[in-house]
Amino acid sequence: MNALVELHGVSKRYNSATALQPTDLFFERGKTTVLIGPSGCGKSTMLRLIIHLLEPDSGEIKINGSPLSAANVDEIRHRVGYVIQDGGLFPHLTARGNVLLMARHLKKSARLEKLCALTRFPIEALERYPAELSGGQRQRVSLMRALALSPELLLLDEPLGALDPLVRAALQKDLKEIFQKLKQTAILVTHDLAEAAFLGDVIVLMNEGGIVQKGTLAELREHPANSFVSEFINAQRSLALT
Amino acid sequence: MKMLGALLLCATTALQAAEPIAIGSKKFTESYVLAEIAKHSLGAAGFQTEHRQGMGGTIILWEALRTDQISVYPEYTGTIAEEILKNATVTPEAMRDELAKNGVGISPELGFNNTYALVMRREAAQRLSVHTISDLRAHAELKYGLTHEFLDRHDGWQPLVRRYSLPTGNVQGIDHGLGYEALRGGSIDVKDAYSTDAKIAVSDLVALEDDLHFFPQYKAVYLYRLSLPADARAALQQISGTLDEARMIQLNAEAEQTRNYARAADLYFGNESQTAEPFTRKLLRWTARHLELAGISLLLAVLVGVPLGIVASKPGPISQIILGLTSAIQTIPSLALLALLVPVPFFGISVRTAIAALFLYGLLPIVRNTATGLQNITPSIRESATALGLTSGARLRQIYLPIASRTILAGIKTSAVINIGTATLAALIGAGGLGEPIISGLNLNDHATILQGAIPAAILALLVQWSFDLLDLLLIPRGLR
Numbered sequence: 001m002n003a004l005v006e007l008h009g010v011s012k013r014y015n016s017a018t019a020l021q022p023t024d025l026f027f028e029r030g031k032t033t034v035l036i037g038p039s040g041c042g043k044s045t046m047l048r049l050i051i052h053l054l055e056p057d058s059g060e061i062k063i064n065g066s067p068l069s070a071a072n073v074d075e076i077r078h079r080v081g082y083v084i085q086d087g088g089l090f091p092h093l094t095a096r097g098n099v100l101l102m103a104r105h106l107k108k109s110a111r112l113e114k115l116c117a118l119t120r121f122p123i124e125a126l127e128r129y130p131a132e133l134s135g136g137q138r139q140r141v142s143l144m145r146a147l148a149l150s151p152e153l154l155l156l157d158e159p160l161g162a163l164d165p166l167v168r169a170a171l172q173k174d175l176k177e178i179f180q181k182l183k184q185t186a187i188l189v190t191h192d193l194a195e196a197a198f199l200g201d202v203i204v205l206m207n208e209g210g211i212v213q214k215g216t217l218a219e220l221r222e223h224p225a226n227s228f229v230s231e232f233i234n235a236q237r238s239l240a241l242t
Numbered sequence: 243m244k245m246l247g248a249l250l251l252c253a254t255t256a257l258q259a260a261e262p263i264a265i266g267s268k269k270f271t272e273s274y275v276l277a278e279i280a281k282h283s284l285g286a287a288g289f290q291t292e293h294r295q296g297m298g299g300t301i302i303l304w305e306a307l308r309t310d311q312i313s314v315y316p317e318y319t320g321t322i323a324e325e326i327l328k329n330a331t332v333t334p335e336a337m338r339d340e341l342a343k344n345g346v347g348i349s350p351e352l353g354f355n356n357t358y359a360l361v362m363r364r365e366a367a368q369r370l371s372v373h374t375i376s377d378l379r380a381h382a383e384l385k386y387g388l389t390h391e392f393l394d395r396h397d398g399w400q401p402l403v404r405r406y407s408l409p410t411g412n413v414q415g416i417d418h419g420l421g422y423e424a425l426r427g428g429s430i431d432v433k434d435a436y437s438t439d440a441k442i443a444v445s446d447l448v449a450l451e452d453d454l455h456f457f458p459q460y461k462a463v464y465l466y467r468l469s470l471p472a473d474a475r476a477a478l479q480q481i482s483g484t485l486d487e488a489r490m491i492q493l494n495a496e497a498e499q500t501r502n503y504a505r506a507a508d509l510y511f512g513n514e515s516q517t518a519e520p521f522t523r524k525l526l527r528w529t530a531r532h533l534e535l536a537g538i539s540l541l542l543a544v545l546v547g548v549p550l551g552i553v554a555s556k557p558g559p560i561s562q563i564i565l566g567l568t569s570a571i572q573t574i575p576s577l578a579l580l581a582l583l584v585p586v587p588f589f590g591i592s593v594r595t596a597i598a599a600l601f602l603y604g605l606l607p608i609v610r611n612t613a614t615g616l617q618n619i620t621p622s623i624r625e626s627a628t629a630l631g632l633t634s635g636a637r638l639r640q641i642y643l644p645i646a647s648r649t650i651l652a653g654i655k656t657s658a659v660i661n662i663g664t665a666t667l668a669a670l671i672g673a674g675g676l677g678e679p680i681i682s683g684l685n686l687n688d689h690a691t692i693l694q695g696a697i698p699a700a701i702l703a704l705l706v707q708w709s710f711d712l713l714d715l716l717l718i719p720r721g722l723r
Binding site for chain 2: 048051053073074075076077078080082084085086087088089090091092093094101102129130131145
């Protein structure tokens with residue numbers, strides 16, 4: 001078993017509402033795993049648990065074999081990149097400042113040029129502030145910041161959710177290329193089956209805080225675990241099959 | 243609280259480093275003039291001096307002297323006996339001994355006796371041949387207009403009537419200032435006055451002689467700390483015996499006409515305008531002190547307010563307590579806050595008290611804006627900063643505070659402008675600043691003098707506002723503008 005991230009009986013409740021039922025799940029090294037499901041199914045909660053923005057009520061999370069705890073969380077966070085829907089860029093820093101915030105010790109210019117090329121971000125825009133960038137450019141900067149320390153794990157929480165369709169399609173293509181080039185272990189949260197099918201090696205379909213089925217799109221489509229799987233796939237069929 | 247005290251101490255010991263001899267005065271013209279004469283005389287003897295104008299009444303001045311917050315102030319023997327020693331029949335020797343127990347010395351009498359007197363128009367007094375109070379007995383037709391205080395005092399009207407057997411048919415109570423108008427207009431013929439009142443000379447009045455020695459003696463003296471250097475004490479004693487009633491009336495009149503106490507003091511020394519401080523220098527001195535008061539208090543408010551605001555930005559009972567307390571301080575009227583601080587031993591009548599009060603007023607905008615600025619940071623920014631693996635200190639320094647800087651600076655700006663305005667009240671406790679001309683202008687009911695302080699204070703507030711706008715350009719990151 002070549003798992004980078006392991007969840008053992010991990011659960012989370014918000015007050016009385018169950019966000020994640022006790023869950024066992026493994027994320028394979030070098031693969032892109034997509035967490036998909038309707039709003040409130042627990043996919044973002046799982047991502048936040050993995051980077052310890054949330055503390056699990058029960059169970060254990062291991063990254064590269066070592067259990068995640070308050071003691072090693074900062075060290076682990078340095079090895080994990082995290083991209084969220086609105087980018088989470090710091091408005092008082094330029095694109096360059098955002099990217100290099102945690103990477104001051106790196107050979108800056110060489111590393112930056114590489115990252116710009118990788119994410120197709122124009123080098124001349126590095127001195128701009130987030131407010132001066134387009135939505136797509138902001139997500140590219142956010143991606144550069146996440147990749148700056150060559151993380152062993154990349155977490156993306158609906159990173160393309162707020163972009164218009166053309167920009168979104170271009171970024172999907174670029175993301176796929178980046179993942180392949182870097183052999184990046186990535187976990188991507190989306191509610192868009194087409195995006196999941198395009199980017200994901202493994203798809204994890206979730207509903208009401210639990211995992212319904214894990215597999216490739218073909219497996220989900222041909223051997224649905226239950227009627228919810230078929231319904232979910234059929235609802236987005238026109239997109240998923242084109 | 244300990245830290246706060248230490249900070250205040252640092253700020254104020256810096257001020258004390260070259261502390262001049264502090265001369266106090268009460269809130270009336272003659273006291274101002276006598277203080278200026280002492281200042282002039284000490285200055286001529288080579289001492290640095292500072293005149294804390296119009297600090298209040300007898301008790302405030304005495305407490306300030308007793309606790310070594312001022313070193314000299316002019317006082318009257320009657321007042322020392324009645325109000326300070328509470329012993330109307332004390333002998334001069336006993337008075338000297340009692341004062342010495344408090345570390346206070348008394349100069350020989352300056353020469354004049356500022357007691358109550360009955361005054362009449364010179365022309366009427368001459369026409370009726372009234373020169374002494376006893377002469378009034380023969381003129382039951384005269385109309386008396388007396389201040390309400392004089393009518394009630396135990397050394398006032400009733401005992402005076404008994405002593406002199408005066409006719410009492412024609413007496414009415416009237417305000418002091420209005421009484422002079424009434425006397426000049428002829429609707430009254432006799433009124434009570436202070437024997438060195440400038441109005442006596444200006445309105446061509448005469449004071450009737452107290453031939454039965456009814457009124458207590460209010461001989462002017464200087465009270466001073468016995469710890470003053472011998473040269474300084476000698477300089478004060480040189481003034482003794484040089485001021486008779488006529489001279490004092492003349493100096494008081496000069497002060498009230500020119501609205502310039504220093505000039506009246508110069509007149510005493512016989513060089514009319516040579517050493518009078520030119521207006522521009524006075525303005526500079528007031529402004530410098532004003533900026534010092536507002537600046538030090540603002541600095542302290544920033545040093546304390548920003549950390550408090552950071553703590554208050556996290557929801558919970560501590561935040562409620564901090565915001566509640568700083569708001570409560572703001573609701574205390576500034577005069578009341580000064581009055582509350584003055585009896586506290588460390589503060590008293592001093593620059594310290596003014597700075598402490600201004601510091602307390604400056605807190606709320608800074609604390610509140612710091613807390614609000616930090617609370618307004620979006621969850622996605624907070625999550626991103628946390629997920630990057632920044633420590634909580636680094637998140638605050640590198641991310642949250644810079645993002646909140648605009649709001650925090652706005653709070654500091656508000657505090658600065660409020661402080662410039664409120665610092666005018668510092669003059670009430672002798673701390674100087676642009677409030678000095680405002681307070682003396684109010685005492686003299688002289689608008690021009692009030693404006694000498696009010697206009698520069700308003701301009702200063704604008705300048706501070708503008709310089710903070712410039713500071714915004716330097717301190718607020720470009721991405722946030």
